[in-house]
Amino acid sequence: MSGAGKSSLAHAVEAQLHQRSCRTFVLDGDNIRHGLSKDLGFEDADRRENIRRIAEVAKLMLDAGNITLTAFISPFRLERELARHTVADGDFIEIYCNCDLKVCEQRDVKGLYRKARLGEIAHFTGISSPYEPPENPEIVVDTDQMSIEECLDHIFNHLQKMGILSPIPALPKALKRSSTK
Template identity: 90%
Template sequence: MEYRKNIVWHHSQVSRSHRESLNGHRSVILWFTGLSGAGKSTIAHAVEAQLHQRGCSTFVLDGDNIRHGLSKDLGFEDSDRKENIRRIAEVAKLMLDAGTITLTAFISPFRLERELARRTVAEGDFIEIYCNCDLTVCEQRDVKGLYRKARLGEIAHFTGISSPYEPPENPEIVINTDQMNIEECLAHIFDRLQKMGILSPIPVLPKALKRSSTK
């Protein structure tokens, strides 16, 4: 499109490193993926609560919440699912630059879309956390009755029933939520994040920002 030639990225005087220094920690995207009922939202919010207690700047992008606003125009066909993940990846990238630890809780069923989300940021900024849970356990946990409706044909394109889920091949973190309780999941996640240097303190930058002159 011709108009795109006139679009220029404006660089802020306040960089990501300045924001990280102010927050006292590096920013990162923690991407939770797994079947419906695998515990993504529950664990993501529990991780955020612990990070908040440590004084970290955090925000959870939750699948249901996003579909109330940013993606309310999308359905659940494969093409809409892909567009949903593309939007989330771009929002998460902006929040990464804002110096925030961003936690995303989405089924994000397709490997290609998760890989594209990973590629939107630099290596080491995207931490894939696979909430591995057997389908039968997910169905047993189904308080909304979605799996039952999907098996009755009342819901189309439902992941795990009428639409595929492609498990991550090399996720940074795996939690087996059908075998581990939430405390064990949290302990494992924080142990891995610590070993990866994600939670290491960031030193305060010694130099103040310089004002740029406007002409």
């Protein structure tokens, strides 16, 4: 949902992956809705088409060798499943940013929830349009309960358990001593 911390978390994961020398790209509402999907509104059919386009772009980015992080309001389970099946098996990892609606509203710097509650924005997820939480995401982070650092630790620990990332090796003691001088 809007304000759940999706983009902040995606960019933080990206920064951690860069430290591991991984090639990444983050797709989010800012870089998709202002270009590729600028012709779409927020009605259910447009949301479905937006997620379809995102999945196709993510597939192209993956094919180019990039770890592709997507941070979107994706309110419908069916579209998330279709996105999962757009890419190769194992290339789709759903991270559910679980956040209480009240917290999302408190984080709303643009005033979108207020406008939606006043009827100024139609089809607003969680207010005038439904949100179907994931049934079996690979990873769940409670962004209203956990700090960004705790979310990152949880995600990276999970990715290591899944065999997707290996732990970062510890620095030898001699390097630790020399790097603190």
